[in-house]
Amino acid sequence: METQDTAYLRRVQGQVKWFDPTKGFGFVIAELGGPDILLHANVLRNFGQGSVVDGSRIDLMVQDTHRGMQAVEVISITPPQTDSAVPLRDMMDFTPEDIAKRPVEPARVKWFDKAKGFGFANVFSKSDDVFIHIEVLRRSGLSDLQSGEAIGLRLVDGERGRMAIEVVGWESAAK
Secondary structure (H helix, E strand, O other), X not given: OOOOOHHHOEEEEEEEEEEEOOOOEEEEEXXXXXXXXXXXXXXXXXXXXXXXXXXOEEEEEEEEXXXXXXXXXXEEEEOXXXXXXXXXXXXXXXXXXXXXXXXXXXXXXXXXXXXXXXXXXXXXXXXXXXXXXXXXXXXXXXXOOOOOOEEEEEEEEEOOEEEEEEEEOHHHHHO
């Protein structure tokens, strides 16, 4: 493990080029150009997320290493705009403000299959399954979820039961 010299840290804004949670890393393109920035899964987890959707705007602290530019801290992530996405029927009546007013409930991912486009989680201390659609995940700035991962959910009662309307990092849920 390399030591971190804070004298050489700098703040960079950019866009997520790609991130693969299975591989445990991805790359960011700096807004002002330069080499790609390595974004390791541990740095993302320290921010409270296990993945990030490609195209997200990201604000980072970075450092130069003998292997190139690496992110050492995530300051903020803004998901890409998805206006072209087909809205989910259960979400059509909710504005972003309505969603933000809903409480964040701590939950654990039961399973999520990116290829199928959905999965389920359980809110802590409740036994019923909560449906999570891939589009909700993308709108929340995430690309994938891992079984057992701790997350926060904003929920609605949909046509077929409780469903996530937003997924947030664990730190937001633990507050």
